[in-house]
Amino acid sequence: MSSSTRRARERNAxxxxxxxxxxRVLETEGATALTIRRIAAEVEYTAxxxxxxxxNKDALVLELVTRGYDLMVVxxxxxxxxxxxxxxxxxxxxxxxxxxxEHPHLYQAMNGTVIDANDRRxxxxxxxxxVTELLSAWAETHGVVLVDxxxxxxxxxxxxxxxxSLGDLGTVGSERAQRLAEQALGAILLGWRSKGSSG
Numbered sequence: 001m002s003s004s005t006r007r008a009r010e011r012n013a014x015x016x017x018x019x020x021x022x023x024r025v026l027e028t029e030g031a032t033a034l035t036i037r038r039i040a041a042e043v044e045y046t047a048x049x050x051x052x053x054x055x056n057k058d059a060l061v062l063e064l065v066t067r068g069y070d071l072m073v074v075x076x077x078x079x080x081x082x083x084x085x086x087x088x089x090x091x092x093x094x095x096x097x098x099x100x101x102e103h104p105h106l107y108q109a110m111n112g113t114v115i116d117a118n119d120r121r122x123x124x125x126x127x128x129x130x131v132t133e134l135l136s137a138w139a140e141t142h143g144v145v146l147v148d149x150x151x152x153x154x155x156x157x158x159x160x161x162x163x164x165s166l167g168d169l170g171t172v173g174s175e176r177a178q179r180l181a182e183q184a185l186g187a188i189l190l191g192w193r194s195k196g197s198s199g
Contacts, residue, residue, distance in 0.1 A: 015053045017043050022060055023067065023106075030105040031114060034061065061114050066123040068103065068110045075099045076130050085138045086189060090182040092134060093160050097181045100164035101174035107164065128153060144192050152192075159184050 021042035026034050036057055040047045054060040075095040082088040100107040110124070132153040139146045146152045160181055167177030 011053075014043070014045075014049075018050055018053055018060075019063055019067070023064055026064055026105050026109060027103065028105075031061070031109055031112070036060070058115055061109055062119050062123065064106065065110050065115060065120060068106045069123050069127050071103070071106075072096070072099050072110075072127045073130060076127065085134075085141050086186075089134060089138055089156075089189060090185050092131065093156070093163075093181040093185045094178040096160040097164050097167055097178045098174065100161075101167040101177060111161065128157070131156060138189070139192070142193050144195075155188065156185065159188065 018039060022034060022039050025038060025042065034057065036047050036050050036054075039060070040050045043050075050060075054063065075098070076092055079088060079091040079095055082091055110120070132149050135152050135156065136146060136149055138144075139152075163177050163181040163184060166172045166180070167174045172180065
């Protein structure tokens with residue numbers, strides 16, 4: 001192995017260590033505990049070393065947000081094999097709320113204003129696309145015209161975000177929030193089917 005290859009591998013390994021340490025701090029203590037100095041201490045390096053991998057805290061948070069959406073996609077993929085499309089939509093909604101309740105600090109970072117809205121949207125794109133494609137498949141199966149697929153996804157996404165807030169705040173708890181999310185999505189789907197089209 002050449003020295004340049006070894007250095008690149010070591011650099012990538014250190015970046016991953018930094019990211020993992022930041023992820024642990026965020027998950028257990030929240031965004032306020034997430035400082036470059038703290039992460040440097042976690043990986044037993046100095047802050048300038050962390051800055052060699054991430055220009056600033058926002059860049060590090062963006063990395064964590066991207067990882068969060070990757071994890072959300074994994075949750076969605078676990079229910080993708082459900083053959084009944086109605087049930088798949090409901091179970092995807094439940095998976096969304098469960099993820100939010102199981103990772104409250106991460107979910108808050110994923111939906112907060114710490115990072116630029118455009119960067120946040122790009123990080124969320126794979127998860128958004130999965131929901132959009134699922135709704136499109138559902139609509140085609142039931143003969144529902146989604147006039148605007150983006151708006152349909154936003155309706156569902158917003159509903160799930162609201163239910164996640166109820167679960168995260170402890171108002172109703174995670175399991176009930178998941179059930180309420182399924183009921184809310186069921187009502188939305190029923191409304192779209194009875195109307196035959198959706199904006």
